[in-house]
Amino acid sequence: MQITFYGVRGSIPSPGPDTVRYGGNTTCIDVVTDNGDRIILDGGTGIRQLGLDMMDQLPLSCSIFITHTHWDHIQGLPFFTPLFVPGNKVDFYGAFDPVYMKDLRTILAQQMEYCYFPIRENELKATLSYNSLQEGDKITVGSATVTCILLNHPVLNFGYLIEADGKRFFFTGDNESPINIYNPEDDDYAEFQGLIEERESHIIDFIRGVDCIVIDAQYTKEEYFKNKVGWGHGYFESSIRLAEKAEISQVHITHHDPTRTDSQLDSIFSQLAQQGAIPQGMHVSPAKEKYTIYL
Amino acid sequence: MSVDQEKLEHLVEQMPTFPQSAQRVMEICADINYSTQELVSIIERDPIITLKVLKLVNSAYFGLSKKITSIKHSVVYVGSNTIKNIAIAITTIGILPKVAQAGVSRTHFLTHSLTTAVLSRLIGRSKGIPENELTNFYIAGLLHDIGVILTAQLVKSEYKQAIDLARTETLPLHMAEQQVLDFNHAEASALLVEKWQFPETLVSCIRNHHKIDLLDNPSAMENAVFIANQLSKMMEDDENRISAVEAIPEATQLWLGSPIETVIESLPDFSGEMERIKAFMSL
Numbered sequence: 291m292q293i294t295f296y297g298v299r300g301s302i303p304s305p306g307p308d309t310v311r312y313g314g315n316t317t318c319i320d321v322v323t324d325n326g327d328r329i330i331l332d333g334g335t336g337i338r339q340l341g342l343d344m345m346d347q348l349p350l351s352c353s354i355f356i357t358h359t360h361w362d363h364i365q366g367l368p369f370f371t372p373l374f375v376p377g378n379k380v381d382f383y384g385a386f387d388p389v390y391m392k393d394l395r396t397i398l399a400q401q402m403e404y405c406y407f408p409i410r411e412n413e414l415k416a417t418l419s420y421n422s423l424q425e426g427d428k429i430t431v432g433s434a435t436v437t438c439i440l441l442n443h444p445v446l447n448f449g450y451l452i453e454a455d456g457k458r459f460f461f462t463g464d465n466e467s468p469i470n471i472y473n474p475e476d477d478d479y480a481e482f483q484g485l486i487e488e489r490e491s492h493i494i495d496f497i498r499g500v501d502c503i504v505i506d507a508q509y510t511k512e513e514y515f516k517n518k519v520g521w522g523h524g525y526f527e528s529s530i531r532l533a534e535k536a537e538i539s540q541v542h543i544t545h546h547d548p549t550r551t552d553s554q555l556d557s558i559f560s561q562l563a564q565q566g567a568i569p570q571g572m573h574v575s576p577a578k579e580k581y582t583i584y585l
Numbered sequence: 586m587s588v589d590q591e592k593l594e595h596l597v598e599q600m601p602t603f604p605q606s607a608q609r610v611m612e613i614c615a616d617i618n619y620s621t622q623e624l625v626s627i628i629e630r631d632p633i634i635t636l637k638v639l640k641l642v643n644s645a646y647f648g649l650s651k652k653i654t655s656i657k658h659s660v661v662y663v664g665s666n667t668i669k670n671i672a673i674a675i676t677t678i679g680i681l682p683k684v685a686q687a688g689v690s691r692t693h694f695l696t697h698s699l700t701t702a703v704l705s706r707l708i709g710r711s712k713g714i715p716e717n718e719l720t721n722f723y724i725a726g727l728l729h730d731i732g733v734i735l736t737a738q739l740v741k742s743e744y745k746q747a748i749d750l751a752r753t754e755t756l757p758l759h760m761a762e763q764q765v766l767d768f769n770h771a772e773a774s775a776l777l778v779e780k781w782q783f784p785e786t787l788v789s790c791i792r793n794h795h796k797i798d799l800l801d802n803p804s805a806m807e808n809a810v811f812i813a814n815q816l817s818k819m820m821e822d823d824e825n826r827i828s829a830v831e832a833i834p835e836a837t838q839l840w841l842g843s844p845i846e847t848v849i850e851s852l853p854d855f856s857g858e859m860e861r862i863k864a865f866m867s868l
Contacts, residue, residue, distance in 0.1 A: 388644065389670045424648020426650050440647065471625065481720070485657060522664070
């Protein structure tokens with residue numbers, strides 16, 4: 291299995307000289323099995339370049355799994371060139387939005403409405419399908435299976451487990467481990483804590499021992515506790531801890547904050563190592579555009 | 586027969602909620618730094634929002650492998666922001682009129698539901714039921730009569746006749762409903778929670794809350810909700826009470842131990858809980 295980052299930035303693209311090494315495009319990960327089956331995770335702005343890189347293999351077929359429909363995970367789709375080419379086949383998978391009662395097609399088509407984009411969804415020439423997922427659904431894509439689990443973000447967000455070629459890879463999409471809304475002295479604290487622990491063990495059981503995880507950690511611990519609690523993202527230590535509990539040794543941190551420069555990322559990671567925040571035997575690195583992981 | 590699951594389910598979608606909670610939900614949600622804790626406490630006090638939130642988070646849309654049985658549970662599984670947005674969507678439907686369909690007073694209904702919920706939990710706790718199970722006692726108490734306000738909306742004039750009959754004959758409401766409608770609110774409430782696949786113990790507790798005397802071996806939840814319901818009715822003024830207090834069956838009395846009149850004194854948190862209900866009702 292080959293896993294290549296095409297977008298590692300969170301929230302909004304952040305091009306410029308300070309982000310050129312890790313990359314400024316928003317979330318998109320290309321996964322290709324040994325058999326050549328292609329699974330794309332999210333359609334952030336990184337998917338534009340991926341689409342161009344795929345154009346020498348026409349007609350093509352791929353499956354795009356959307357973790358959630360916030361802009362930074364779908365905004366590149368109107369610029370994904372394979373969608374415009376007859377003969378290509380693209381299958382979309384993602385959650386139904388139960389708050390606004392919209393399915394994936396409606397949401398993706400709305401970002402191509404005429405006031406936002408000159409070409410409407412129904413003018414796309416590739417053969418498209420849209421599939422709503424429920425937690426636990428297992429989809430077969432050629433030689434791979436993709437299974438989804440609900441994680442915590444301020445919209446329905448699925449993490450995806452991809453299994454192929456005897457390897458297992460997990461991508462969280464955006465995720466914040468829930469924290470207790472009560473203070474330890476409150477009556478409801480223990481009950482809420484019990485629910486959090488039950489949920490965390492459900493997630494850990496699901497991802498235990500995967501060969502590689504790509505995990506959201508947008509913030510430093512200080513940033514998180516200062517004013518980012520509830521924003522739906524992890525901080526470096528919380529994501530490393532989740533990977534440790536799930537006994538995962540290869541960890542790539544993604545969804546870099548748009549304000550984070552390359553040199554800041556470097557220094558954060560060297561500090562984490564110096565402070566002993568990285569467990570022994572665990573390899574942790576910041577996700578980097580166009581970097582490929584081979585499993 | 587004009588009351589069925591499908592019609593009731595459809596009604597829930599359009600059902601407005603109580604002004605106390607609707608207004609607070611809107612105020613809380615207009616603040617970007619809202620308190621999840623406060624949001625949870627408001628939703629937990631509103632049977633209609635609670636029912637709708639639990640319905641949605643347990644729906645196929647989320648497809649969760651785990652049953653979600655409380656608002657706190659919902660927050661942990663689908664996130665506070667999603668719960669907030671679901672609550673906003675519910676409250677924008679509007680608020681119940683002061684006197685809802687068929688003459689059901691919204692204040693009376695809410696006070697009765699909340700009091701029954703709180704008492705069910707307190708009684709369960711006093712009998713040594715573990716805290717994690719008490720959530721279902723509370724939810725069963727909160728939702729036991731949800732069928733009243735929904736059925737009243739579905740068959741207005743017949744329901745008015747049932748309420749009038751219960752009042753003039755001093756009958757428990759479900760008996761008057763049975764006479765007039767060949768149906769009763771316990772069944773209506775149960776049909777809904779059953780449809781949305783709430784836990785079986787909760788469904789049967791709601792279904793049986795007026796026929797506990799027919800059960801060989803009522804569960805602790807069934808006993809607690811029955812007693813809480815009677816106590817809640819005993820606390821009501823005669824003019825507000827739309828359903829007569831029922832006699833306690835022997836098995837339930839045995840489970841309870843002490844006479845019902847002395848139960849309230851034995852519940853340590855009772856006065857604090859009642860104060861909180863009062864404060865909520867005056868919002």
